[in-house]
Amino acid sequence: MLNYFQIASSMIRDIGMKPKIALILGSGLGYLTCEFQNSTAVYYSQIPGFPASTVQGHSGRFIFGNFHGIPSVAMEGRFHFYEGHEIRDVVSPIYLFKEMGIERLLITNASGGINKTYSPGEIVAIRDIINLGFRNPLRGPNEEKFGVRFPDMSSVVDLEWLARLRERLCRDGHELKEGTYIWTLGPSYESPSEIKSFEFLGADMVGMSTVPELIAANHCRMKTLALSCVTNMASGILKEKLSHDDVVRTANRIRHRFSDIVGKALEVLKEIDDE
Numbered sequence: 001m002l003n004y005f006q007i008a009s010s011m012i013r014d015i016g017m018k019p020k021i022a023l024i025l026g027s028g029l030g031y032l033t034c035e036f037q038n039s040t041a042v043y044y045s046q047i048p049g050f051p052a053s054t055v056q057g058h059s060g061r062f063i064f065g066n067f068h069g070i071p072s073v074a075m076e077g078r079f080h081f082y083e084g085h086e087i088r089d090v091v092s093p094i095y096l097f098k099e100m101g102i103e104r105l106l107i108t109n110a111s112g113g114i115n116k117t118y119s120p121g122e123i124v125a126i127r128d129i130i131n132l133g134f135r136n137p138l139r140g141p142n143e144e145k146f147g148v149r150f151p152d153m154s155s156v157v158d159l160e161w162l163a164r165l166r167e168r169l170c171r172d173g174h175e176l177k178e179g180t181y182i183w184t185l186g187p188s189y190e191s192p193s194e195i196k197s198f199e200f201l202g203a204d205m206v207g208m209s210t211v212p213e214l215i216a217a218n219h220c221r222m223k224t225l226a227l228s229c230v231t232n233m234a235s236g237i238l239k240e241k242l243s244h245d246d247v248v249r250t251a252n253r254i255r256h257r258f259s260d261i262v263g264k265a266l267e268v269l270k271e272i273d274d275e
C-alpha cells in the first residue's frame with residue numbers, strides 16, 4: 001500500500017499550500033480548474049506508485065490553487081475500476097486527500113439519466129447510491145487510522161451542505177434535484193433491459209465511478225457533496241446510441257451552469273465553516 005502520509009506531506013511541502021477542499025472532476029468536467037488562481041499542476045506520473053489515468057476527458061493530474069477564495073486541490077482525471085486498477089487504487093486519492101488534512105470533498109461525474117423527469121445537460125445532486133459494481137474498496141485489512149471496520153452508510157453525502165446549496169439555488173430561482181446513483185463496472189454502456197431493472201431498483205442515474213469514492217470518503221469521515229451531470233438519457237430511453245464523445249460534449253456544453261453551481265457550493269461551504 002502507498003504511504004499516503006509521506007506523499008501528502010511532500011506534496012504540501014513542495015507546493016507550499018495546504019488545501020481545505022478536494023474536487024474530483026468527472027468526464028468532460030476538467031475545465032473547472034481554469035478558474036483556479038495561482039495554480040500548480042502535479043501529474044500522477046510524478047508520484048511514485050500512483051495509478052495512471054487512461055480515459056479521454058481525464059488529464060491525469062492534480063491542480064492546486066485558490067478556487068473561490070478557498071485553497072483547493074482538484075483531480076483532473078479519476079481512476080475507474082474498468083481501466084484495470086485494483087479497487088483500492090481507485091480510491092487512493094481519497095486517502096491521500098485525508099492525509100493532506102482535507103475534510104471536505106466535492107465529487108463530480110457524468111451520468112446517464114434513468115429518471116425520465118431528467119434531461120441531458122441537467123445537474124443533479126447525488127443523495128444516495130447503489131453499489132451494483134459489487135466491489136468494495138474497504139475489502140481487506142482495515143486501516144484503523146482512517147476509519148472503522150464497518151462504517152455506517154445511512155448518509156453518504158453531507159446533508160447540511162446539500163440542503164444549504166439547495167436553498168441557495170432556490171433563492172436564485174433554480175431547483176436542485178436529488179437522486180440515487182447506481183454504479184456499474186463499465187466500460188460498456190448498459191443495455192435497455194439493465195436500465196429498466198435499475199429503474200425498478202430505485203436508481204435515478206447510472207455511471208461507472210463515484211460509488212467507491214463515496215464509500216472511501218465515508219470511511220474516513222470526509223464531508224462530501226456529489227454533483228452529477230446527466231449527459232445523456234440512459235440506454236433505451238431515447239432512440240440515440242450512446243458515445244463517450246457525446247458525454248464529453250454535453251459536459252462541455254453546460255460548463256457555465258456547472259461552474260456556477262460548483263461556485264455556489266463553495267460559497268455556502270464558506271458560510272457553514274464561518275458559523
Ligand SMILES: O=P(O)(O)O[C@@H]1C[C@H](O)[C@@H](CO)O1
Nearest residue numbers: 026027109110208209244247
Ligand atoms: O468519470 P465519470 O464517472 O464522470 O465518467 C463517466 C463514466 C465513464 O468513465 C464515462 C462514460 O462515458 O463517463
